[in-house]
Every structure is written in C-alpha cells, then in structure tokens.
Amino acid sequence: MSTATGFRGYQRIGENITQGKPDMHEAIDCYREVKPGRYGALGKPLEGSNLWPDNPPNFSSLMEEYISLLTDLARNIMRGIALALGGSANEFEGDKAGDPFWVMRLIGYPGASDAKCPEMPENDIGCGAHTDYGLLTLVNQDDDIPALQVRNLSGEWIWAVPIPGTFVCNIGDMLKIWSNGLYEPTLHRVINNSPKYRVSVAFFYEPNFYAAIEPLEICKQKTGGVEKFGRAVYGEHLVRKVTTNFVM
Numbered sequence: 001m002s003t004a005t006g007f008r009g010y011q012r013i014g015e016n017i018t019q020g021k022p023d024m025h026e027a028i029d030c031y032r033e034v035k036p037g038r039y040g041a042l043g044k045p046l047e048g049s050n051l052w053p054d055n056p057p058n059f060s061s062l063m064e065e066y067i068s069l070l071t072d073l074a075r076n077i078m079r080g081i082a083l084a085l086g087g088s089a090n091e092f093e094g095d096k097a098g099d100p101f102w103v104m105r106l107i108g109y110p111g112a113s114d115a116k117c118p119e120m121p122e123n124d125i126g127c128g129a130h131t132d133y134g135l136l137t138l139v140n141q142d143d144d145i146p147a148l149q150v151r152n153l154s155g156e157w158i159w160a161v162p163i164p165g166t167f168v169c170n171i172g173d174m175l176k177i178w179s180n181g182l183y184e185p186t187l188h189r190v191i192n193n194s195p196k197y198r199v200s201v202a203f204f205y206e207p208n209f210y211a212a213i214e215p216l217e218i219c220k221q222k223t224g225g226v227e228k229f230g231r232a233v234y235g236e237h238l239v240r241k242v243t244t245n246f247v248m
C-alpha cells in the first residue's frame with residue numbers, strides 16, 4: 001500500500017488506522033480506476049488502477065463481475081431510498097450518483113489467538129468505530145463468525161449477526177447530508193473474538209466524485225425546513241479520509 005499506487009493494493013495488519021489506533025486486519029483495497037488528470041488536482045492521490053494478484057488467474061475477472069453486479073444492486077437500493085424519501089426513483093441519477101465512484105475492500109481479520117502474537121500491535125479491535133464515507137455499503141461477511149457490530153439508537157453495540165446469502169447494508173455520510181438526517185450513517189466496528197480468521201468483502205457505492213452534496217429540498221421539507229448540514233463535495237471528503245487512514 002502506498003501513495004504511488006493511489007492507495008490501491010495490499011495493506012498489512014495494523015497499517016490501517018482508525019481514531020489513531022492500528023486496526024487488526026489486512027486487506028486488498030480497490031478503487032474505481034482513475035486515469036491521470038481525470039479528477040484534476042483533487043483526484044491526484046487516487047490516480048491509478050487496481051493491483052490484482054496474478055493468482056488465482058480468474059481473480060480480476062471475478063472481481064470485475066462482482067463490482068458490476070453490486071453497482072447495479074446498490075443503484076436499485078438507492079432508487080428505493082429515493083422513492084421512500086418522496087422523490088422520483090431517479091433522484092440520485094445524473095450529477096449526484098449517475099456516474100458513481102466505488103471502493104471495494106477484501107478484508108481478513110486474524111483469529112483472536114493469532115492476534116496475540118508478539119509482532120502485532122496490541123489491539124483487540126479488527127476495525128475501530130467509524131461511519132462509511134459515501135452512500136451505501138454492502139458488506140458480504142463470513143457466514144459463521146459474528147464480528148461486525150453496529151451501534152443502535154440507544155447507544156448499545158449490537159452484533160450484525162451474519163445471515164447466509166445476505167449483505168449488511170450500511171448508510172454512509174453523504175446519504176445523511178442528502179436526506180437532511182432522515183438516514184443516519186451507521187456507526188460500526190469489527191471485533192473478531194473467534195479463533196478463526198474472518199473474511200469480509202465491503203463494497204462502497206458512492207456519489208459522483210465531484211458531486212455537490214446538500215440536503216435535498218424534499219428532505220428539508222420533511223425535517224422542519226432547516227438545513228441540518230452544510231454543503232460537501234464527495235471527492236474532498238473521500239480524499240481527506242483516505243489520506244489520513246494509513247501509517248505510511
């Protein structure tokens with residue numbers, strides 16, 4: 001993992017940090033390809049294409065198919081959310097998320113016993129508490145290891161117990177702004193107490209890189225007519241987060 005690869009590729013256990021603490025996971029991080037100059041100076045840190053391993057040989061084609069299917073799935077969920085908010089199904093198309101950015105992380109969390117080995121930093125947390133940055137996250141997790149926790153409205157951490165054949169869907173920061181708080185971003189963290197190595201694949205469906213995010217008029221009307229959040233540019237939020245996520 002380095003800035004030379006636009007933050008794509010393999011990261012070691014503890015290389016990712018959340019709230020100043022190393023996370024006990026390793027991962028392959030992938031981002032939508034960014035050709036040089038595509039997003040100007042702001043997008044420069046994310047320029048590059050994905051570093052797929054050579055083995056297994058069908059890895060990249062499988063991943064590309066997976067990304068395409070999850071992009072369609074997330075787009076359809078966003079159409080449902082748009083209708084639920086009282087807008088048209090196409091509310092998030094065009095300059096909002098018609099040309100969506102995406103991120104995907106293939107993550108491995110060592111089992112609890114492995115995490116105690118001396119060369120690893122002392123931390124039980126697979127991934128510290130955070131919200132995701134964009135619109136929706138679809139998490140595909142191992143069926144037999146509860147490890148993902150979400151914080152409910154009473155402030156308690158509850159397990160997002162794996163349900164075979166389903167995704168956990170997290171709400172991201174940008175959907176909070178667009179919906180003027182009607183959709184709250186899901187605060188979540190990962191703790192792998194099991195002795196087994198846990199694998200998850202998180203797919204992040206995001207707005208257009210340069211989308212300007214501000215509360216939608218329809219959402220403002222439903223929430224007292226006052227904008228609860230200021231304007232943000234998705235790409236600025238993403239680059240700020242990505243460039244502070246790692247120990248380099």
Ligand SMILES: O=C(O)CCC(=O)C(=O)O
Pocket residue numbers: 105107127132139141148188190200201202
């Ligand atoms: O592994 C998981 O279940 C969630 C990972 C996650 O929250 C993230 O990568 O943002």
Ligand SMILES: [Fe+2]
Pocket residue numbers: 130131132188
């Ligand atoms: Fe997350």
